Amino acid sequence: MRVFSPDPSIIVLGQHATTEKINAWRTAMGLDKPIITQYIDYMTAVLHGDFGLSYFTNTPVTAELLARLPATIELAVLAIIIAATVGIFFGVLSAVKKNSWIDGLTMTTALIGVSMPVFWLGMILIIIFSGYFHLVPSGGRIDTLMRPMGGTGFYLWDTLSIGDFEAFFNALQHAALPAITLAGYSMAIITRMTRSSMLDVLHQDYIRTARAKGLSPVQVIGRHAFRNALLPIVTVVGLQFGSLLSGAVLTETVFAWPGIGAYSVECILRSDFPVIQAVVLIVATVFVLMNLIVDLLYAALDPRVKYATGEA
Amino acid sequence: MKFSKTKLFAAILAVAFSASAISTADAALSRKPQDNFFLATATDPLGLDPALVDDAESGNVICNVYESLFKFKEDNTDIVPSLAESYTVSDDGLVYTFKLRQGVKFHDGTPFNAEAVKFNIDRQMPENVVPKMSYASLVYGDVVKTEVVDEYTVKVTLRKPSTPFLHNLAMNYAAPMVSPAALKANNNNVNQAPCGTGPYKFVAWDRGQQVIVTRNEDYWGEPAKTQNLIFRVMPEASARVVALNNGEVDAIVGVDVNVVDQIKQAGNTLYSSEGMNVSYMFYNCRDTGTTIKLDKDVRRALGMAINKKELVETLYKGYATPADTILPTFVPGYSPNVKPLEYNPEEAKKILEQKGIKSLTIITYSGARAYNTVGGQVLAEAVQAYLDKVGVKADVLVYDWATFKAKLLTDTWDIGFVGWTGDNGDADNFLNLFSSDDPISNQGLWVNQEYRDLIAKGVSLKDGAERTKVYEQAEQILADDAGVYPISHAMVLAAHRPNVKHFLLHKVGNTYLDKVSKE
Numbered sequence: 001m002r003v004f005s006p007d008p009s010i011i012v013l014g015q016h017a018t019t020e021k022i023n024a025w026r027t028a029m030g031l032d033k034p035i036i037t038q039y040i041d042y043m044t045a046v047l048h049g050d051f052g053l054s055y056f057t058n059t060p061v062t063a064e065l066l067a068r069l070p071a072t073i074e075l076a077v078l079a080i081i082i083a084a085t086v087g088i089f090f091g092v093l094s095a096v097k098k099n100s101w102i103d104g105l106t107m108t109t110a111l112i113g114v115s116m117p118v119f120w121l122g123m124i125l126i127i128i129f130s131g132y133f134h135l136v137p138s139g140g141r142i143d144t145l146m147r148p149m150g151g152t153g154f155y156l157w158d159t160l161s162i163g164d165f166e167a168f169f170n171a172l173q174h175a176a177l178p179a180i181t182l183a184g185y186s187m188a189i190i191t192r193m194t195r196s197s198m199l200d201v202l203h204q205d206y207i208r209t210a211r212a213k214g215l216s217p218v219q220v221i222g223r224h225a226f227r228n229a230l231l232p233i234v235t236v237v238g239l240q241f242g243s244l245l246s247g248a249v250l251t252e253t254v255f256a257w258p259g260i261g262a263y264s265v266e267c268i269l270r271s272d273f274p275v276i277q278a279v280v281l282i283v284a285t286v287f288v289l290m291n292l293i294v295d296l297l298y299a300a301l302d303p304r305v306k307y308a309t310g311e312a
Numbered sequence: 313m314k315f316s317k318t319k320l321f322a323a324i325l326a327v328a329f330s331a332s333a334i335s336t337a338d339a340a341l342s343r344k345p346q347d348n349f350f351l352a353t354a355t356d357p358l359g360l361d362p363a364l365v366d367d368a369e370s371g372n373v374i375c376n377v378y379e380s381l382f383k384f385k386e387d388n389t390d391i392v393p394s395l396a397e398s399y400t401v402s403d404d405g406l407v408y409t410f411k412l413r414q415g416v417k418f419h420d421g422t423p424f425n426a427e428a429v430k431f432n433i434d435r436q437m438p439e440n441v442v443p444k445m446s447y448a449s450l451v452y453g454d455v456v457k458t459e460v461v462d463e464y465t466v467k468v469t470l471r472k473p474s475t476p477f478l479h480n481l482a483m484n485y486a487a488p489m490v491s492p493a494a495l496k497a498n499n500n501n502v503n504q505a506p507c508g509t510g511p512y513k514f515v516a517w518d519r520g521q522q523v524i525v526t527r528n529e530d531y532w533g534e535p536a537k538t539q540n541l542i543f544r545v546m547p548e549a550s551a552r553v554v555a556l557n558n559g560e561v562d563a564i565v566g567v568d569v570n571v572v573d574q575i576k577q578a579g580n581t582l583y584s585s586e587g588m589n590v591s592y593m594f595y596n597c598r599d600t601g602t603t604i605k606l607d608k609d610v611r612r613a614l615g616m617a618i619n620k621k622e623l624v625e626t627l628y629k630g631y632a633t634p635a636d637t638i639l640p641t642f643v644p645g646y647s648p649n650v651k652p653l654e655y656n657p658e659e660a661k662k663i664l665e666q667k668g669i670k671s672l673t674i675i676t677y678s679g680a681r682a683y684n685t686v687g688g689q690v691l692a693e694a695v696q697a698y699l700d701k702v703g704v705k706a707d708v709l710v711y712d713w714a715t716f717k718a719k720l721l722t723d724t725w726d727i728g729f730v731g732w733t734g735d736n737g738d739a740d741n742f743l744n745l746f747s748s749d750d751p752i753s754n755q756g757l758w759v760n761q762e763y764r765d766l767i768a769k770g771v772s773l774k775d776g777a778e779r780t781k782v783y784e785q786a787e788q789i790l791a792d793d794a795g796v797y798p799i800s801h802a803m804v805l806a807a808h809r810p811n812v813k814h815f816l817l818h819k820v821g822n823t824y825l826d827k828v829s830k831e
Contacts, residue, residue: 006714010721010752014366014446015733018750025443057358057503058444067519123550131554138554144350144522144542145343256546258520265547266355271714 001276003035008271012055029055046281052274054267061278065260070153071141072259075252076244078179083186083244084237091194091233095202096221106191113188122181122254129177139256142171178255182248186240193236197229204228230301235294242290245283341515341524346830347539349812350561351823352546356520359503362488363436364444368682368821371484372565373523373543375822376536377419378488378508381410381429381481384820388642389588389737391482395424395489395509405473405772412464416532418491419513426466431492433458433468435500447486450735473772475779476738483736484822511536511826520545537814537829556580556807562830563808563815565823569631569685575807584631587804588734588819589683590638590742593695593727593797594756601724603673611794613663614727615653617702623694624800627686631805635798637787638732638742642819644775645739647784652791652798661702671705675725677716682821683731683802688716691729691799720755728755729799737820739783740771746795758795 009022009031026032030041045052051061094106130138137143142155146167151158156175159167201207202225210224252261260279267275298305342348357370362378365371381396393399396410416424433455434440436448454470454477461467470477481487494507506514511533512525523543527536544561546552552564553571557578567575567582575582595611596602604610624634636652639645674696676688684691689710696706706727711719720728734741747764748754766786773779790796806817814827 006712006718008714010717011714013443016366016446016450017752019752021443021446021449022752028443058364058501059359059503064519071520123548126551126554130558134558137560138551138558139546139548139560140521140544144524144544145341145348147518253547254551256521256544256548256551258518258545262547263520269712 001280002038002273005273006271007031008055008273011270042277051278051281054275055272056267056270061274064263064275065278065282067153068258068260068263070155071257072245072248072252072261074141074154074156075175075178075182075248075257075259076241078175079182079186079244079248080237080241082179083183083190083240086183087187087190088194088233091191092198092221092226094191094195095198096217098199103195107195110188110191113184114192116184117250118181118185119250119254121184122178122251125177125181126254136173136176139174139254141174141258142167143174146170178248178251178257181255182244182251186244189240190233190236194229194233197232198225201225201229227301231298234297234301238290238294238297239287242287245286341526342539348542349538349540349825349828349830350542350544350563351825352544352552352555352561352564354545354547354549354552354566356545357517357523357543359501360506360514360517360523361501361503362485362490362508363432363448364442364501364503366446366485368565369543371821372823373525374488374506374508375484375510376512376541376825377506377510377514377525378490379510380483380487380489381412382478383482384737384818386816386818386824389479389644389734389819391479391737394482396481399478406470408468408470408477409461410466410468412466413532414464416509417530418489418494418509419507419528420491420494422491422493424489424509425463426460427463428489428492429466430458430460431495432489435495436486445486447483447735451480451483451486475771475774476736476740479736479738479741484820485735512541515540534826536826538825541825553807556809559809562812563806563823565806565817567805567807568680569629569805572629572631572805579810580807581810581812583806583808583815583817584803585817585819586633586640586642587682587802588640588643588737588821589731589802590635590640591632591681591684591691591729591731591799591802592635592638593729593799595758595794595796596726596728597756597758597795598751601722602726603671603724604669604726606726607667608793609663610667610669611797612653613660613667613669613702614699614704615794615797616656616660617664617704618695618698618797619655619657620799621655623698627690627694628800628802631685632800632802635800638746638790638796638798639739639783639787640734640801643734643737643739643742645743645770645780645783647780647787649784650787650791653794657698657702664702664704669704671707672699672726673724674706674708674727674729675716675719675723676708676710676729677713678710679713681713681731682733682804684729684800685802685805688729695727695729717752721751730755733821735820739779740767743767743783743786743790744771746790756796758793760789760793760795763789763793763795 009026013021013025054061090106094103097103126138129135148158155171159171207225210220248259248261249264252259253265264279353369355369357373358365358367359370360373362374379394382391383394385392395413397413398411400409418424433452436445436452441448454472454474456469456471459467488508490502491507494502498505511528511531513528515524515526517523526540549568553574555561556564572582595606620634624632637650674692676692678689680687692708696708699706744767745753746758747767751757763786766782770779770782804817808815811831813829816824818824
């Protein structure tokens with residue numbers, strides 16, 4: 001990334017930069033060293049928990065990211081709840097009613113969901129629900145005058161824990177459009193995955209047996225089919241959550257949601273490398289962790305999967 | 313280990329109880345709508361220490377929290393005393409003695425006095441300067457020393473006479489006075505803990521969301537009209553317009569000309585003012601890094617090929633004016649007598665054919681800038697079309713801003729586009745760009761000794777007829793020699809709700825909001 005990106009020194013000092021000032025700044029930041037030396041210095045610092053200072057604000061990157069992390073997590077959790085609930089429901093429905101008009105409508109909607117640019121969807125939702133119907137605010141996390149002071153930074157949790165329901169519903173109103181926008185793509189993926197996984201299972205012999213035993217359709221689908229179809233669904237939900245945590249870049253920007261995504265865009269536009277590098281590293285770590293969690297969940301969901309405990 | 317639901321429940325309860333320290337909102341924030349003024353801006357400020365930042369978003373907050381020795385008048389760039397009550401200048405123009413306003417306190421309760429002024433200037437002297445102090449050399453570059461005469465008198469000695477010096481002391485960056493106690497307590501950096509003498513004092517900065525300031529009840533001057541100002545971050549321009557039309561915010565800055573009708577139709581007020589900026593085209597006058605020899609005749613012919621009036625009207629829809637000179641018309645030193653290059657495509661075609669110019673390379677930036685709201689690519693493509701009409705095929709290379717600035721120094725190109733936003737309302741601040749040997753500011757490295765001599769002379773002359781004459785001559789040389797080609801001066805645009813009174817977006821780009829109120 002550093003090798004192929006523009007040198008930020010030329011813009012970091014603004015319109016009064018001179019060659020002399022730029023060189024002094026490059027030296028102060030260590031950018032005049034060979035790239036391999038810079039890399040070693042950076043990785044050594046990262047291993048000590050230090051992501052360096054933002055070139056533009058001179059503040060520790062770790063502090064900047066931690067300040068924005070709760071907003072991103074809150075939005076991603078809401079989005080995955082919406083995406084998983086709606087996606088699984090319509091995926092199952094679509095599989096059970098295969099080739100019906102419900103199936104056609106669901107799959108068409110899912111195709112639109114996968115294809116629609118998040119940026120465009122966000123703007124359309126703002127114009128309709130905020131600009132035209134005035135149902136929800138156009139951006140932000142909560143009305144300034146209701147923002148909770150102190151606490152965890154998770155506004156929904158903070159407002160609820162002090163019993164300020166007016167602020168809680170205000171925060172929920174603010175989160176509605178960005179969460180739906182962010183959920184759109186994942187919802188479509190989960191719907192398609194649920195449908196195909198359910199179709200696989202519904203053709204299995206044990207389903208036929210269950211039906212032959214006279215079990216009700218709800219029992220067949222809920223207890224026998226859905227549980228067995230769950231593994232791939234959990235995988236895709238887990239991976240989607242990872243991508244929601246990291247992929248809220250455009251959604252956050254459109255809705256002025258003060259999370260890591262919007263901050264990344266700001267920093268990419270001005271080549272603030274220490275921040276971009278830290279975000280990339282964190283995103284990669286989140287993906288690895290989500291994979292690990294999904295693997296661990298397999299054991300809880302499928303009695304055939306057991307992990308070794310170290311005993312011979 | 314067996315999973316225990318009881319333990320999980322206990323853990324959740326513990327976290328819930330730990331939230332007992334949360335309160336609903338700042339006590340300082342009244343919930344009455346007329347007590348809070350919301351201004352939507354595009355990004356978070358970089359910081360709130362006037363010595364360490366240079367962006368407009370920081371400036372919007374800084375100009376309401378801090379004050380300098382002088383300030384600009386509301387409707388132009390003339391200066392009037394602020395924290396300085398009066399001043400005298402020695403006959404040789406080198407020693408300025410400032411009498412300071414008495415009874416002024418910083419927001420932390422410490423007194424504003426001569427020691428504070430000396431502390432602030434000394435902090436930005438070359439031996440103490442840190443790389444992020446990008447305005448220190450502009451504002452204090454000519455200062456040799458600062459001396460405390462008595463508690464409310466301070467003497468500043470310059471190394472050479474400088475007419476812009478007093479204007480520099482009215483600027484929003486480097487010049488505002490910061491509490492020395494706050495600087496000492498915050499390791500010489502009050503980006504997160506601003507402390508000035510202004511009509512508003514800092515309350516909170518929620519990263520990526522908003523900066524909140526509240527009225528300084530101990531302010532020495534007329535108290536601010538509205539109790540709280542909230543600078544809300546809204547990166548997406550269309551979302552800012554929806555928020556304004558909905559009444560979620562009271563005013564927005566960074567208005568795109570394409571949404572002006574939408575704003576007006578919703579009953580809001582468009583605020584426009586002639587901007588202190590210029591957008592211009594420059595030619596590569598270096599010996600290397602160019603595909604053709606751009607001598608004076610070629611440069612003039614390229615300028616004559618462009619119908620500037622038509623170009624500016626088409627691109628900016630009336631929200632920019634064609635630039636006949638580099639200086640905006642309201643800056644002292646501007647002269648209407650400068651004769652610009654006239655549009656003459658036939659003559660241009662003839663010259664370019666004679667010189668054998670058939671193709672060239674244009675380099676430009678992609679996004680919008682304050683001085684060019686349609687962006688560099690749109691502007692370059694419009695010029696490309698005019699050049700095509702006189703038989704010159706131009707390739708347009710477009711880069712993001714950072715890459716563009718770097719490519720200017722390393723790549724091969726013939727024509728480029730850039731601009732300048734003035735800092736202090738002084739002519740020298742614009743015109744000295746083209747007397748520099750540094751390609752960072754004089755991108756094409758146009759060199760004209762006569763021009764340079766005039767700029768060196770003008771900087772020490774007092775504002776008036778003689779100084780204006782010098783700058784008129786310099787501008788005429790720039791036009792005749794086609795050093796650069798001025799294109800337009802962009803208007804500064806903002807919009808506010810119809811019930812907002814006394815909103816002020818100054819020509820220098822600052823939003824002074826101490827008089828703003830809502831009916």
